[in-house]
Amino acid sequence: MQHSNSTSISLSQALKKACFELEKTSDSPALDAELLLAHCLNKNQTYLHTWPEKHPSEEQLDCFNLFIEKRKTDYPVAYLLGHKPFWTLDLIVTEDVLIPRPETELLVEVALDKIKHINKPKILDLGTGSGAIALALASERSDAVITASDASEKALAVAHQNAKKHDLINNVEFVQSDWYEKITTTDFDLIVSNPPYIDPQDPHLKTTIRFEPLHALAASNQGLADIEILIQDAKSHLKKDGFLIIEHGFDQAECVIKLMGDYQFSNPKNMADLNHNPRITFTMNE
Numbered sequence: 001m002q003h004s005n006s007t008s009i010s011l012s013q014a015l016k017k018a019c020f021e022l023e024k025t026s027d028s029p030a031l032d033a034e035l036l037l038a039h040c041l042n043k044n045q046t047y048l049h050t051w052p053e054k055h056p057s058e059e060q061l062d063c064f065n066l067f068i069e070k071r072k073t074d075y076p077v078a079y080l081l082g083h084k085p086f087w088t089l090d091l092i093v094t095e096d097v098l099i100p101r102p103e104t105e106l107l108v109e110v111a112l113d114k115i116k117h118i119n120k121p122k123i124l125d126l127g128t129g130s131g132a133i134a135l136a137l138a139s140e141r142s143d144a145v146i147t148a149s150d151a152s153e154k155a156l157a158v159a160h161q162n163a164k165k166h167d168l169i170n171n172v173e174f175v176q177s178d179w180y181e182k183i184t185t186t187d188f189d190l191i192v193s194n195p196p197y198i199d200p201q202d203p204h205l206k207t208t209i210r211f212e213p214l215h216a217l218a219a220s221n222q223g224l225a226d227i228e229i230l231i232q233d234a235k236s237h238l239k240k241d242g243f244l245i246i247e248h249g250f251d252q253a254e255c256v257i258k259l260m261g262d263y264q265f266s267n268p269k270n271m272a273d274l275n276h277n278p279r280i281t282f283t284m285n286e
């Protein structure tokens with residue numbers, strides 16, 4: 001039955017139309033349309049399949065049409081929804097933070113492995129953004145003492161909200177800092193970072209990632225400038241036998257290995273992601 005303010009279009013018709021409209025811009029038009037419509041209805045995706053013949057209200061359809069218009073410009077679904085799953089957490093995301101990527105879960109896996117035998121590990125997450133890495137580690141290791149820093153006050157506000165949302169506020173200390181500038185601890189067991197690493201000339205910066213903060217994505221010296229700072233000052237903040245783990249571009253693995261060698265780290269190793277691209281490099285402060 002249709003309500004008085006319901007529209008003449010059914011949920012399945014609305015989805016079909018939106019899917020067609022998104023085909024040119026999105027790699028996943030059907031999924032995008034479902035996520036966005038479910039959000040406007042304040043329901044889950046199953047609801048759309050259970051009640052395809054239901055009619056959305058005018059407000060719900062307006063919300064959906066607005067989302068589809070924005071998505072047609074390549075605007076990310078995660079920013080429209082305001083959240084993104086990462087690890088086991090559903091993280092709040094705004095335009096002030098990078099949208100956490102599934103590739104970064106590899107860094108979390110490696111980090112958890114490196115600290116598995118350490119009681120109350122002291123961890124530093126540099127450039128925490130939404131808090132993705134720090135909070136994923138905190139959610140797995142309630143004994144960890146974690147510092148998460150970012151230069152962006154706005155990003156830290158989002159990270160803080162995420163810590164509250166997941167009841168991890170007592171597990172992570174947030175610090176506004178230009179990399180190590182305000183970090184006074186000198187005996188971390190683990191330093192992790194997914195820093196900006198894209199060459200400012202890289203044409204990818206003009207694609208869909210153009211909606212994400214440039215300071216979270218691009219770094220000078222062909223994307224290596226921030227990575228070099230992270231490596232250069234890591235020794236003075238790591239315990240002996242502490243680990244440094246850095247995420248980087250698929251074509252930067254050799255350069256990161258070389259930089260680690262230049263700053264007296266021995267035996268650095270790369271790890272490949274599920275697409276067989278070396279995206280993580282780690283080393284130990286021997």
Ligand SMILES: C[S@@+](CC[C@H](N)C(=O)[O-])C[C@H]1O[C@@H](n2cnc3c(N)ncnc32)[C@H](O)[C@@H]1O
Nearest residue numbers: 098100127128129150151178179194195196216
């Ligand atoms: C690639 S994003 C990573 C965000 C998050 N760690 C993740 O994996 O989703 C890089 C982060 O580094 C931060 N950043 C950039 N320059 C910085 C600096 N000089 N000092 C501290 N953080 C910085 C950005 O604000 C951004 O949040």
